[in-house]
Amino acid sequence: MSGAAPLVIEAALNGATMPDAQPHVPRTVEEIVADAVACFEAGAAIVHHHTDDGLLVGRHATAPYRDAWRAIYARVPDAILYPTMGGGGPHTDARERYAHVEELADLGLLRLALVDPGSVSLGPLDADGLPMAMDLVYQNTFADARYMFDACAARGLAAHVSIFEPGFLRVALAYHARGRLPPGKIQLYFGGDALPFGLPPTAAGLDAYLAMLAGTDLPWMVGVIGGDVLATLAPLAIARGGHVRVGLEDHGGAGAPRNAELVRAVAAMAERAGRRVATRAEAAALLRLPPVSVGR
Numbered sequence: 001m002s003g004a005a006p007l008v009i010e011a012a013l014n015g016a017t018m019p020d021a022q023p024h025v026p027r028t029v030e031e032i033v034a035d036a037v038a039c040f041e042a043g044a045a046i047v048h049h050h051t052d053d054g055l056l057v058g059r060h061a062t063a064p065y066r067d068a069w070r071a072i073y074a075r076v077p078d079a080i081l082y083p084t085m086g087g088g089g090p091h092t093d094a095r096e097r098y099a100h101v102e103e104l105a106d107l108g109l110l111r112l113a114l115v116d117p118g119s120v121s122l123g124p125l126d127a128d129g130l131p132m133a134m135d136l137v138y139q140n141t142f143a144d145a146r147y148m149f150d151a152c153a154a155r156g157l158a159a160h161v162s163i164f165e166p167g168f169l170r171v172a173l174a175y176h177a178r179g180r181l182p183p184g185k186i187q188l189y190f191g192g193d194a195l196p197f198g199l200p201p202t203a204a205g206l207d208a209y210l211a212m213l214a215g216t217d218l219p220w221m222v223g224v225i226g227g228d229v230l231a232t233l234a235p236l237a238i239a240r241g242g243h244v245r246v247g248l249e250d251h252g253g254a255g256a257p258r259n260a261e262l263v264r265a266v267a268a269m270a271e272r273a274g275r276r277v278a279t280r281a282e283a284a285a286l287l288r289l290p291p292v293s294v295g296r
Contacts, residue, residue: 009277115160145171
């Protein structure tokens with residue numbers, strides 16, 4: 001596999017996962033710092049995490065990210081980090097939802113932002129195996145997406161572009177066709193057995209997305225939310241030149257792993273397949289990230 005680009009590994013540390021579900025999930029700033037550093041040491045090039053603001057809170061606080069990231073950068077100066085944001089709806093707007101992203105960029109702490117260019121219903125299955133009757137929609141209108149893309153362009157940021165459903169990718173590809181898609185990566189999310197959204201984590205599901213991406217040369221990464229990417233799509237992504245996201249935010253596999261263990265597992269899988277794991281510098285070059293800020 002000498003012709004493939006080095007494998008970029010992302011570690012998604014926490015998301016909405018709580019210690020009662022995964023005892024080793026980091027939640028406090030101090031835990032996030034320690035876990036992020038451990039993941040970088042294990043081979044991750046990118047770390048993503050949430051604070052405890054929640055999906056339905058419009059305005060996420062900047063301070064917890066700032067404090068964690070400054071501590072991480074002190075130990076890993078070329079770390080690649082990016083945050084989350086809350087869902088849209090009548091309680092908020094794009095400017096409020098993206099305020100912490102823009103503030104982190106203005107502080108010189110952010111190179112990779114996130115853009116979520118669509119809406120999706122989220123929720124687990126109930127005891128009868130049916131989608132739980134709950135009113136949770138992760139909402140991003142076309143206007144919201146325009147705001148995010150424009151904010152990235154104004155600050156020279158790369159973007160992690162989240163793809164939860166095929167329609168998300170059609171929006172991203174429309175921006176790409178007009179030269180308006182920021183550099184960065186296309187994050188293909190698949191729904192595991194516990195979360196009935198999007199395409200299933202199968203070869204056919206991946207093929208559907210790769211057919212849409214054909215001819216673009218856009219870097220792409222797979223992740224399985226509520227499932228086990230290592231047991232499903234990681235081998236296919238490694239073989240086909242894609243990249244892999246692991247972590248306790250998404251993990252629905254067996255056991256109680258630590259994030260760094262999941263990073264090491266995918267790194268070992270790549271080694272067995274003959275594909276080298278990317279350094280942070282190589283990942284930054286592949287995703288065309290802006291330079292590391294000085295004076296952090």
